[in-house]
Amino acid sequence: MKMMNSAVLALMVFLSGCAAVEKQAFNRAANTSIRTITIIEPKPTEGFGVTVLNHPALSFGLIGATIYATEMTTKSNSFDAVMKPLGWSLSDELITEIAKELELAGYVVKRLKVERERPSIKDYAGIKGDKKNAEALASDAWLDVATRDPLYVANSPTADYVPSIGVTARLVSSTDQSLLYREDIFFGFSFVAPRLEAVVIPADQEFRFPTHTDLLADPAKSLKGVRMGVPQIAKRLARDLARDSGATPVATSK
Amino acid sequence: MNVGTGYHGTGWRYVVLCALLVGCQTTGTERIALAEEHRTKAIVVGSYREVPATPLTLDIAAATTVLLDHSKLEKTFAFDKPGGNQEIVHVFRLPVWSTPYSVQLTSYVMGGLNDPALFYPRLTFLNEAFEQTRESKQSDFVYRGVGAHGGISTDVFINDSNRGEAYIAITSETRGAIEEHLSVMQSAGSMPLAIAGKGVLIMWMIPTGGTELPKKMRAAASGQFQLKLIPYAPKRPTASP
Numbered sequence: 001m002k003m004m005n006s007a008v009l010a011l012m013v014f015l016s017g018c019a020a021v022e023k024q025a026f027n028r029a030a031n032t033s034i035r036t037i038t039i040i041e042p043k044p045t046e047g048f049g050v051t052v053l054n055h056p057a058l059s060f061g062l063i064g065a066t067i068y069a070t071e072m073t074t075k076s077n078s079f080d081a082v083m084k085p086l087g088w089s090l091s092d093e094l095i096t097e098i099a100k101e102l103e104l105a106g107y108v109v110k111r112l113k114v115e116r117e118r119p120s121i122k123d124y125a126g127i128k129g130d131k132k133n134a135e136a137l138a139s140d141a142w143l144d145v146a147t148r149d150p151l152y153v154a155n156s157p158t159a160d161y162v163p164s165i166g167v168t169a170r171l172v173s174s175t176d177q178s179l180l181y182r183e184d185i186f187f188g189f190s191f192v193a194p195r196l197e198a199v200v201i202p203a204d205q206e207f208r209f210p211t212h213t214d215l216l217a218d219p220a221k222s223l224k225g226v227r228m229g230v231p232q233i234a235k236r237l238a239r240d241l242a243r244d245s246g247a248t249p250v251a252t253s254k
Numbered sequence: 255m256n257v258g259t260g261y262h263g264t265g266w267r268y269v270v271l272c273a274l275l276v277g278c279q280t281t282g283t284e285r286i287a288l289a290e291e292h293r294t295k296a297i298v299v300g301s302y303r304e305v306p307a308t309p310l311t312l313d314i315a316a317a318t319t320v321l322l323d324h325s326k327l328e329k330t331f332a333f334d335k336p337g338g339n340q341e342i343v344h345v346f347r348l349p350v351w352s353t354p355y356s357v358q359l360t361s362y363v364m365g366g367l368n369d370p371a372l373f374y375p376r377l378t379f380l381n382e383a384f385e386q387t388r389e390s391k392q393s394d395f396v397y398r399g400v401g402a403h404g405g406i407s408t409d410v411f412i413n414d415s416n417r418g419e420a421y422i423a424i425t426s427e428t429r430g431a432i433e434e435h436l437s438v439m440q441s442a443g444s445m446p447l448a449i450a451g452k453g454v455l456i457m458w459m460i461p462t463g464g465t466e467l468p469k470k471m472r473a474a475a476s477g478q479f480q481l482k483l484i485p486y487a488p489k490r491p492t493a494s495p
Contacts, residue, residue, distance in 0.1 A: 024488070025356055025358070025409035025411070025484075027354065027356070027411045027413070027486055028411075029411060029413045029415060030354060030411070030413060030486065053442065053461075053463055054442050054461040054462055054463030055461065056460045056461065058461060059444075059458055059459060059460050059461060060458070154463075155440040155441075155442065155463035155464060155465065156461075156462060156463030156464070156465070158465065159440070159463055159464070159465040160465065172490075173488070176490065177490050178488035178489055178490055179488055179489060179490065180488055186399065189440075190399050190404070190438050190439045190440065191399070192399070192439075192442060193399060194399070194400065194401070196399070197398050197399065197400050197407075198398060198399050199396045199397065199398055200397055200398060200399050200404070200438055200439070201397075202397075202436045202438040202468050205467065205468065208467075236396070
């Protein structure tokens with residue numbers, strides 16, 4: 001049931017919780033002084049989940065919802081059980097890749113682990129006020145990364161299972177925590193979340209699984225399907241925050 | 255010129271967006287054919303200066319949005335390109351610069367998820383003398399889950415150093431340079447289920463989900479896009495990520 005709760009919570013965070021989405025593109029020219037970035041690491045991911053959307057059971061009231069919840073819990077738990085022995089953590093690999101890409105983009109990168117009760121941080125005052133964070137937070141900007149457990153999502157009970165990672169990244173100024181950048185990225189399955197206007201990076205078609213049994217049959221392949229998204233998300237973030245791109249100046253005229 | 259969709263309120267914006275994106279039941283193939291018609295019927299001009307510029311305004315308190323559908327315009331203008339190809343061009347007059355802001359251009363998928371077509375735009379910045387100062391590349395655009403069927407978008411900032419820019423022109427990306435993106439959105443809907451009882455008929459709406467595979471969004475010479483002018487004023491985050 002724990003897996004189910006986390007999957008549902010994750011969906012709520014990424015879908016329903018988008019009532020007050022603050023999108024912010026990064027203004028490179030206005031932020032050339034940023035040279036050192038501290039990555040505030042996400043809440044560690046705990047495992048893998050499975051979600052089936054547009055399930056007919058959901059239209060049959062409380063009984064249908066109970067049937068649905070039981071089915072999703074069973075599917076998530078059995079998937080997590082075959083994936084756990086592989087010992088892979090999305091949050092660890094994601095932060096390692098983002099740090100690598102930001103360094104390649106010319107930034108000095110620091111990392112900070114913090115205790116998070118929820119995936120997101122509402123107020124940075126607590127982190128800033130903690131003296132043991134002072135050295136890690138001594139930078140020009142903080143990149144706050146939130147993610148949730150990786151999923152395989154089917155758009156209906158008869159649709160293929162598709163890998164899914166969801167990441168929200170927020171860059172804030174270290175001086176006053178003003179928002180310099182905010183982006184939401186989906187890898188794989190594209191949730192209908194119009195107010196989020198998320199960047200969607202497609203997953204390779206090789207990693208679509210027709211049934212739950214197929215998903216469990218080859219854990220290494222199922223992992224590869226999700227894992228391929230990590231460097232692509234990291235590259236996307238680093239590109240958005242790159243110090244030297246944007247519309248290209250031209251010399252010609254018409 | 256009839257821009258047709260220059261509403262500046264959020265409510266109107268969604269109504270118009272829905273009408274633009276959902277109400278259109280044509281396929282991507284039909285949209286591409288229609289775009290070719292627009293292209294060949296467009297008034298050919300020799301320079302940006304000859305295209306009537308649509309004025310844009312900047313509200314320093316909120317984003318200003320303009321929606322444009324080439325197929326709804328009374329007149330379209332085009333440049334002659336080698337090989338007898340016309341390239342549709344639309345010019346906007348930027349507001350007088352007073353504060354940094356960004357121009358966000360989003361081009362929406364047309365024709366649905368099974369046969370998607372897309373206008374791959376190029377954004378060119380011009381100074382008062384209509385000389386080019388900057389232009390976008392296709393790689394500046396990202397695929398987003400926007401509108402009914404997704405789209406591609408880019409953000410370009412106009413800072414103090416760009417205050418001399420007076421116009422933006424939107425043309426199609428050069429045909430040979432277009433790398434068609436994949437559409438990865440999947441449909442969702444519902445179907446009615448009727449169950450007859452003793453003298454009553456109970457209707458249920460059963461949710462359904464599509465099984466669309468990722469498809470290349472084929473290039474159309476014209477399309478539907480949204481231009482948003484967003485003032486740049488970083489403030490402390492108020493909502494959780």
